[in-house]
Amino acid sequence: GLLAAPAFAGDTADELEDRFGGLDYEPVMDVPDRDVRTRVNKFRVETEDGRHRFGIRGRLMTDFAYVDDNYKTTDDERADRGDLAKYGTIIRRARLGALGIMYDNWEWQLEVDFRDDEIRFANAYMAYLFDSGRLAVGHFKEPFSLESSTSSRRISFIERAAPVDAYRPSRQIGIMYETLVPNWYGAFGVFGGDGVARDRDVTEGFSVAARASFAPFMDQQNRVWSHLGASANYRANAYEYERSRGRDREYESVRMRTRLGTRAVDGRLIGENDMENVEDYTTFALEAAAGFGPFSLQGEYIRQRLSRDEDSRDFVDPDTTTMTHDGYYVQASYFLTGESRNYRAFSGDFGATRILRPVSEGGRGGWELLARYATADSYEHHEPDDRQSIDHYTLGLNWYPEQDIVLKFNAMYVNAERGEDQINGDSKKWDSWVYAMRFQFEF
Amino acid sequence: GLLAAPAFAGDTADELEDRFGGLDYEPVMDVPDRDVRTRVNKFRVETEDGRHRFGIRGRLMTDFAYVDDNYKTTDDERADRGDLAKYGTIIRRARLGALGIMYDNWEWQLEVDFRDDEIRFANAYMAYLFDSGRLAVGHFKEPFSLESSTSSRRISFIERAAPVDAYRPSRQIGIMYETLVPNWYGAFGVFGGDGVARDRDVTEGFSVAARASFAPFMDQQNRVWSHLGASANYRANAYEYERSRGRDREYESVRMRTRLGTRAVDGRLIGENDMENVEDYTTFALEAAAGFGPFSLQGEYIRQRLSRDEDSRDFVDPDTTTMTHDGYYVQASYFLTGESRNYRAFSGDFGATRILRPVSEGGRGGWELLARYATADSYEHHEPDDRQSIDHYTLGLNWYPEQDIVLKFNAMYVNAERGEDQINGDSKKWDSWVYAMRFQFEF
Amino acid sequence: GLLAAPAFAGDTADELEDRFGGLDYEPVMDVPDRDVRTRVNKFRVETEDGRHRFGIRGRLMTDFAYVDDNYKTTDDERADRGDLAKYGTIIRRARLGALGIMYDNWEWQLEVDFRDDEIRFANAYMAYLFDSGRLAVGHFKEPFSLESSTSSRRISFIERAAPVDAYRPSRQIGIMYETLVPNWYGAFGVFGGDGVARDRDVTEGFSVAARASFAPFMDQQNRVWSHLGASANYRANAYEYERSRGRDREYESVRMRTRLGTRAVDGRLIGENDMENVEDYTTFALEAAAGFGPFSLQGEYIRQRLSRDEDSRDFVDPDTTTMTHDGYYVQASYFLTGESRNYRAFSGDFGATRILRPVSEGGRGGWELLARYATADSYEHHEPDDRQSIDHYTLGLNWYPEQDIVLKFNAMYVNAERGEDQINGDSKKWDSWVYAMRFQFEF
Structure with a gap:
């Protein structure tokens, strides 16, 4: 009952x-x-002895974008197709969840993303806290890349750089150990695949993921910091296997997609089509970043190699048994109002920038100028000779009126290309300007 | 990580x-x-200095309906079709969310509706509070009509009156300014369209919305109040535009639908079919209401004019380039137990009625008698000569055992008509009784 | 606004x-x-006078399973079909919700399950508390069976026993009275059907449900307890009724399904196919359980009889107007660390076992050894001569490191059969081992 x-x-x-x-x-x-302490903004309660904590958290990101392209997009390989929306609005992320610590050492989160018709879990896990690390079980990000590891509330631009967005792994169900020590970070995990929405005939595959980073020099007094890191991720693809149709495996489609630098207009410049017959793939990232007071630089190189299974059902093209994707980005940030990015060597990512003079205290908030160049190249994407590449230039301006509120403007020039033959001019090209805005807060 | x-x-x-x-x-x-104050019922915490507040809110509405129509419904234009369920149960609204104020002036909500398989956002926004107004960005109601602006927890009947239900705008992503002054209300906003579930080829359209109201006479001492208001809403319809299929726009379908006065049985008396080739449409509302102690009256007239684009793809009927819908309702409320409706001139809508003698304090709760007549008329609905009209009579009885709990009973007589020729008798008619109940609480 | x-x-x-x-x-x-008391772990606030309470609750269950069957499953009746995934991960339950009491006597919950793409309500109701009972309206479990009534957080194994899983009723929208007295339990309710996701042409059917139980002997001092109970459930099936297609009813499909003892790999050993033309069905359960300190036994017998309507549309087989399903299970539990199962005579189910020496207090947590045999038999399932039966053996080991955290291991031997002719060997058989794990916490 x-x-x-x-x-x-x-x-x-x-x-x-x-x-x-x-x-x-x-x-x-x-x-x-009992004696309980309470915080209102970012609601938390905790017992006086600190053994138990509970909180509610969430975030809302509302985006608008306008595409100035005179109807010449190219995310469809057919010559006369691919018209996108001219402008659009979207709730990019709307998360609501709970988090806490119970019995001193058991930390947990359960957070759901309601951004569209589908439900997606964000973090949904429990972790045991050791003295210098934590062991987590549940649904969370595979450890990979500086930009991917940084929370969407903490990234500088509206969307992550194109190669990170295209090739990074998703959140999955898995088990992971990560360090909790001051000056470096290491993580190792094993993850399943697509555990939330599944086809019951499909064996879901798995991944093995590792990431490590450290700070070669660090001077908190002078707000100088640096970061070097590397990540590797091997994933065995999911497959179906039916005796009635022969002994061969039928692999699930693999999607490696990036868009315009905004989701408010959905242009799929890389990865409009999925890849078939992929047996497994390995992705690497090399990470570097450094900060000097209000100025900082960040960059990563990402390389991915996919192996196709010649024995898989419907495999047709013996010439393309491996495919390679790569890409990199470099970005610079400068706080006009004197703040510094909050680099966290212990987790190899960025926390919230402390805003020095918020509007509610009579200041002008924090103002940040940004520039980024990103490029991604799929030498052969979903079929032989279908190369897809993108050059993506962004100028950004962020305004943080308060600690937990950001308004972002991104002006982007996008130069994309796809097609069978790069030399004879059969490829499709698109170069255009995209303007995007985001209004974001967290609680 | x-x-x-x-x-x-x-x-x-x-x-x-x-x-x-x-x-x-x-x-x-x-x-x-820190010093924090806490309220349990309608959970809230706030700092002593009032700078930060946080709360959790929700509502649950469970409905039951029975249709006494001997299987003669008419929401399908084919002669022998349209049988509806005889009875039904439904979770009409199940909302859970958080809300708060941060840094004195930043007010926000994030509330989700789980009423069926789909997720819908209710309010999901942040607003800056000025001294006599507020500027909001996010997902919320377009300002329109007294009944539409009043929360579903505060409306008198189980569903809003037929013409409001049929022709009012939805919640959308937008930006809006509204006044915060004691005796009148004004709101102006610009909104996108369908930003949550989208087709990426569709440019989503936009709307410009305004509403104003004031209280011609008001005597709070004697519980006398009055309301006059007007709303206007222009919406440019969403469209798709593919070079490969010619230069003409293909517009999204437009739905203007109302049902039986309950959703527990889903009879679509107006708007079973969507309208095609609509370029834009404008909707107006005229609002009036008055209260004298426990007695109150409320009524609105709504008119909508849609323009079809002759150059749009698949446009076939040059005779029908505009379509007109209109309708009105009048309703009366009388509190047998002496309460008054809580008219709020500052927001041009109704707040919660203060129950005088709730059951938990030894009383009988609040009892409210209701009557409503509503009519809606689509002179030409989705195709030429398809007129759809409804006359909807309702008797209601509400019981509020406590401040936050309501039990509603509605007995409805519905007289609906649709068909090509109203004169020669080719139209379909339906007259029938519908009985509905709701059990509702909020927290 | x-x-x-x-x-x-x-x-x-x-x-x-x-x-x-x-x-x-x-x-x-x-x-x-106001004076408010706050609890952190399982967050609650209440007023000092106890009139109002509010809380947030949730649970997360993450499962993994491996099937050792050499690709010989049999949940598809075609000879060469039915390959399942070899292994899988799944978020089995992820619930988040609120609950409370308002105005002394009005108790409520609103809890949502996000476990996959679909949204499901868990409890979503309000109940009035009388002195020795409660009257609830909303969405909750139909009262039926000891194992079905016990919360998923409190069951011993990863999944409920096969016959309970296959034949028990779902949560529905309804009204129910249940007793609140110390030594016995009785419940009676009337429920609609499928009120959340509906086809508007379908009259949804209803059920009448009753359950009663008592404790023949009970000695709390020596931790000895016993339970006897019985449940009955009559459900009239939902149907569609269209004049245009004749006067006969078209019934909704009825699903009675059980799986492998885990959902992480989805093998449908009983109920892969739905049953058609079912007019109504009645389900009975007989319940018995007893505990002696750390040792306990539990068992139930379940019988279901379905009647098919010969006058329904598409009814083809006059020989099978009734179908019978039945099954039973017996299970034993022994706490190596001395705990006892928390039998609650007042609600005829199990509450949380109190862990004696949790890890956070220097102990080894609670360790529980389990064994279960379950069998379910559909003598004729969805068509004449299609018998489906399962024998399901489980060995289990549970570790409760803390009060609210459980790690479960189940090793299962599954012996299933289905087919037209049991004697001539035309049936399909499957016997195999399944290994499953769960990590579960609640807050």
Whole structure:
């Protein structure tokens, strides 16, 4: 019955319980009088002894974009196709969840993303905290790349750089150990695949993922920091296997996609088509970043190699048994109002920038100028000779009126190309300007 | 990694942080000892200085309906079709969300509706509070009509009156300014369209929306109030545009639908079919209401004019380039137990009625008697000569055992008509009784 | 407008309200200074007078399974079909919700399950608390069976026993009264069907459900307890009824399905196909259980009889107007670390076992050894002569490191059969081992 609610045997009885003769079902159980501390903004409660904590968290990102391309997009390989929307609005992320610590060492999160018709889990895990590390089980990001590891609330531009966006792994169900030490970071995990929405005939594949980084020099007094890191990710692709159709495996499609630098207009400049017959693939990232007061630089190189299985069902093209993708980006940030990016050597990523003079304290908030060049190249994407490449230039301006609120403007010049023959001019090209805005807050 | 959690630089270190050498990642961060006030029912916490607030909110509406029509519904134009369910149950709204104020002036909500397989956002925005107004960005109602602006928790009947239900705009992503002054209300906004679930080839259209209202006379001492208001909404329809299929626009379908006065049985008396080739449309509302102690009256007239684009793809009928819909309703409410409706001149809508003698204080709760007549007429709905009209009579009885709990009963007589020729008798008619109940609470 | 937020007339004004001239819209309303008690782990707040309570709750269950069957599954009746995934991961349940009591006697919950693409409500109801019972309206479990009534957080194995899993009713929208007395339990309810995701032409059917149980002997001092119970459930099936296609009813498909004892790999050993033309069906359960300190036994017998309507549309087989399913299970539990199962006579189910020496207090947590035999038999399942049966043996080991955290291991031997002729050997058989793990926590 409805009474099938959690008993919590440690609590003493109260009047309602007394009324029902000590029936210990949750809705009528009392709240014992303990010392509890409460924070309002980013709501948290914790016991005085620090053994238990609970909080609610969320974020909302609302985007607008306008594409100035005179209807000449090229994300469809057919000559006369591919018209995109001219402008668009989107709720890019709308997350709501809970998090906490129980019994000193058990840390957890359960956060859901409602951004569109589909439900997506964000973090949904429990981790045991050791003295210098943590072991997590559940649904979370595979450890990979500086930009991918950094929270979407902390990235500088509206979207992550094109090669990271295209080739980085998703969140998956898995188990991972990561370090909790001051000056360097290491993580190792094993992950399943597509555990949330599944086809029951499909063996889902798995990945083995590792990332390590450290800070070659670091001077917190002078706000000088640096970062070097490397990541590697091997994934065995999911497959189906039906005796009735022969002994060969039929692999799931693999998608490596990036868009315009905004999702408010959905142009798929790389990865409009999925890749077939992929047996497994390995992705590497090399990471570097450095900061000097209000100025910082960040860059990564990403390389991916996919192997196709010649024995898989419907495999047609013996010439293309491996495919290679790569790309890199470099970006610069300068805080006009004197803030510094909050590099965290212990997790190899960026935390929230501390805004020095927020509007609510009579200041002008934080202002950040940004520039980025990103390029991604799929030498052969989903079929032989279908190369897809993109050069993506961005100028950005961020305004942080308060600690937890950001307004972002990105002006982007996008130069993309795809087609069978790069030399004879049979490829399709698109160069155009894209303007995007984001209004973001977290709680 | 999982450490990519929000840093909150203002907090001091605690034992867990100390344990990890001051690593400032959220789950291990402490809750500082500040003065916080807490409310349990409609859970809220706020700092003593009032700068920050946080709360959780939600509502649940469970409906049941029975249709006494001997299987003679007419929401399908084919002569022998259109049988509806005889009875049904439905979770009409199930919302859960968070809301708050941060840094004095930044107010926000993030609320999700789980009522069926689809996820829908309710309010999901942030607004800056000025001294006499607020500027909001995000997903919320376009300002339109007294009944549409009133929360679903505050409307008198189970569903809004037929013409409001049929012709009012949806919630959309947009930007809006509205006044915060005592005796009148004005709002102006610009909105995108269908930003949550989208087709990437579709340019989503936009709307410009305005509403104004004031209280011609008002005597709070004697519980006398009045309301006059007007709304206007222009919407440019979404379209697709593919070079390969010619230069003409292909417009998205437009839906203007109302049902039986309940959703527990889904009869689509107006708007079973969508309208095609609509370029844009304008909708107006005239609003009036008045209250004298426990008695109140409310009525609105709504008119909508749609323009079809003769140059759009698949446009076939040159005779029907414009279509007109209109309708009105009048409704009366009388509180047998002496309460008054809570008219709010500052927002041009209704707040929660204060229940005088709730059951938990030994009373009988609040009892409200209701009557409504509503009519809606689509002179030509989705194709030439397809007129659709409805006369909808409702008797209602509401019981509010407590402030936040309502039980509603509606007995409805529905007289609907649709068909090519109203004169020669080729139209289909349906007259029938519908009985509906709702159990509703909010938290 | 956005101001259509809940007024809460009882509160006094604060500075923000003052700023806006006493405008009583929610986001700017203050939190009065009342005495409130707060619990952090399983977050709750309540007023000192106990009239109001509020809490947030949730659970996360992450599963992994491996099937050792050499590709010989048999959940498809075609000879060469039915290959399942070899292994899989899944978020089995991810629930987040709120619960509370308002005005002393009104208890409510609103909890949503995000486990996959679909949204499912868990409990979503309000109940009025009488002195020795409660009347609930909303969405909750139909009262049926000891194992079905026990929360998924409290069951011993990863999944409920096969016959319970196959034949138990779902959560539905309904109204139910259940007792709140110390030593026995009774519940009676009426429920609709499929009120959340519906076809508007379908009259949804209804059920009448009852359950009763008591404790023949009970000695809490010596941790000895016993349980006897019985449940009955009659359901009239949903149907469609279109004049244009004749006067006969077309019934909705009925699904009675069980899987491998895990959902991480989805093998449908009973109920791969749905049943057609079912007019109504009745399901019975007989329940028994007993505990002696750390040792306990539990078993149930379930029988279901379905009647097919010979007059329904597309009814083809006059020989099979009734179908019978039945099954039973017995299971034993032994706590190596001395705990006892928390039997609750007042609700006829199991609450949380109190862990004696959790890891956080220097102990080894709770360790529980389990064994279960379950069998289910559909003598004729979805068509004449298609018998489906399963024998399901499970060995289990549970580790509870803390009160609210469980790690489960199940090793299962599954022996399933289906086919037209059991004697001549035309049936398909499958016997195989399945290994499954779960990591579960609640908050």
